[in-house]
Amino acid sequence: MDAMMSASRDFFRQPPEEKNKCSNLIDDGEHLEMEGYGNDKVVTPQDQGLSWNDRLHLRVEPQDERNFAKWPTHPESFRDVLLEYASRTKRIRDLILRSIAKILDLDEDYFVNKISNTARGFARFNYYPPCSRPELVLGMRPHSDVGLLTILFVDHDVGGLQVQRDGKWYNVPVKPYTLVINLADCMEIMCNGIFMSPVHRVVTNAKKERLSLGVFYVVDGETVLEPAPGLLDDKRPPRYEKFKAKDFGFSFD
Ligand SMILES: O=C(O)CCC(=O)C(=O)O
Numbered sequence: 422m423d424a425m426m427s428a429s430r431d432f433f434r435q436p437p438e439e440k441n442k443c444s445n446l447i448d449d450g451e452h453l454e455m456e457g458y459g460n461d462k463v464v465t466p467q468d469q470g471l472s473w474n475d476r477l478h479l480r481v482e483p484q485d486e487r488n489f490a491k492w493p494t495h496p497e498s499f500r501d502v503l504l505e506y507a508s509r510t511k512r513i514r515d516l517i518l519r520s521i522a523k524i525l526d527l528d529e530d531y532f533v534n535k536i537s538n539t540a541r542g543f544a545r546f547n548y549y550p551p552c553s554r555p556e557l558v559l560g561m562r563p564h565s566d567v568g569l570l571t572i573l574f575v576d577h578d579v580g581g582l583q584v585q586r587d588g589k590w591y592n593v594p595v596k597p598y599t600l601v602i603n604l605a606d607c608m609e610i611m612c613n614g615i616f617m618s619p620v621h622r623v624v625t626n627a628k629k630e631r632l633s634l635g636v637f638y639v640v641d642g643e644t645v646l647e648p649a650p651g652l653l654d655d656k657r658p659p660r661y662e663k664f665k666a667k668d669f670g671f672s673f674d
């Protein structure tokens with residue numbers, strides 16, 4: 422974990438020319454693609470706005486779709502450290518999906534079986550610079566994660582992640598060597614809302630920079646999402662309709 426955090430810090434501390442070698446700008450800067458270094462695409466400026474962060478987005482699953490052209494070559498350790506990190510988060514993903522299935526009395530592999538060989542996983546490195554007017558801008562605007570689950574590694578020293586409950590924001594505590602697991606929208610649907618995908622945001626800090634790394638696991642576009650039949654009965658009707666992941670942008674195809 423330390424190696425991953427320090428490789429990430431070293432990457433973001435480089436001059437823009439070096440970071441832009443992994444830029445997410447394409448077509449002479451006309452368009453943004455999802456993978457690479459830069460900012461997120463603003464689709465609806467009136468309610469989206471820019472967030473106070475730089476990010477580096479890299480596909481880690483499936484393995485044969487890793488686009489190493491977008492992976493940093495500086496620091497030199499970056500690639501190997503991320504490969505190792507991603508192989509471990511994948512194991513954690515399956516462990517958690519199996520544990521949740523067990524808690525819900527479903528077949529242990531119910532959720533794991535929803536992940537086909539072509540399902541994607543992304544590593545998103547976030548860098549939040551200090552912001553002298555933290556009351557004016559968020560590090561990351563409120564959202565829920567859309568995929569299955571997110572394995573989040575947050576800065577040991579600087580808080581900022583908040584989760585919303587009943588309209589109020591709560592700080593997520595910072596604890597060294599502790600991963601935050603976010604169940605995302607597809608799991609909420611398959612769990613028929615027994616577990617919810619939390620709305621969360623990141624506030625900025627006036628003095629300190631902050632780093633985080635989320636590994637996002639999503640389902641393949643062809644996957645049919647629906648509440649697990651084993652969770653339904655007369656008293657617990659489905660709260661979500663059945664649909665194909667790609668029809669609602671749940672798969673990042
Ligand atoms: O930086 C964080 O703690 C959260 C990041 C996050 O929510 C995301 O990347 O989706």
Ligand SMILES: [Fe+2]
Pocket residue numbers: 564565566621
């Ligand atoms: Fe998130």
